[in-house]
Amino acid sequence: MNERLATLLLTGFEPFGGEEINPSWEVGAALDGELIGGARVVAQRLPCAFGAALQALDEALARHTPVLVLCLGQAAGRADFSVERVAINVDDARIPDNLGACPVDQPVVAGGPAAYFSTLPVKAMVAALHAAGLPASVSQTAGTYVCNHVFYGLMHRLAARPGVRGGFMHLPLLPAQAARRPGPSLPLATQIDGVRVALAAAQATAQDLRAAGGAEC
Ligand code: PCA
DSSP states (O other), X not given: OOTTSOEEEEEEEXXXXXXXXXXHHHHHHHHTTOEETTXXXXXXXXXXXXXXXXXXXXXXXXXXXXXXXXXXXXXXXXXXXXXXXXXXXXXXXXXXXXXXXXXXXXXXXXXXXXXXXXXXOHHHHHHHHHHTTOOEXXXXXXXXXXXXXXXXXXXXXXXXXXXXXXXEEEEOBOHHHHXXXXXXXXXXXXXXXXXXXXXXXXXXXXXXXXXOOOOOO
């Protein structure tokens, strides 16, 4: 069935930090099976746990042999689609993961490079989101928790597979989450639209735009 269609692997996380839902998996589940630019989206839910998340990612990479991977995560406090530029080689957990692990200043990959850049066209993704009337920005940090762990682990794996591009995008909370924990949120339908737009732009853009997306301190 559809053996010749290229696969876009989309990952989302299970809930963590006392939440009952995670927008990243709600969006992943909604887009699973969709055709985007002639390729098939396959969604994979990841545990919010250091190590176990990368095992699940490894299984998905082996099973689906995607041409492109976009990992999603929840970022409470962020108001827009945050297209991550860089993954760093550190695990430094402020709260325990879902298996109780709380690593401090551990490398994601011992002996690995300090950082990897996304190989997705981050500027083009932000531009496409803006063109669709959606709030978006390039983010200069994916944090030091399980999202950055998965982003770094993904890029480390893809460094050995030059034909496969990958990256990470953080999503705001859903309104039902923000109702209990005040802060910015975006409705699920908007989040689904935005991830669809970002995936389509990532797939269609081989060479990233040259557009400002930096930040001052
Ligand atoms: N967000 C967390 C981990 C899982 C998720 O959805 C993070 O930003 O690290």
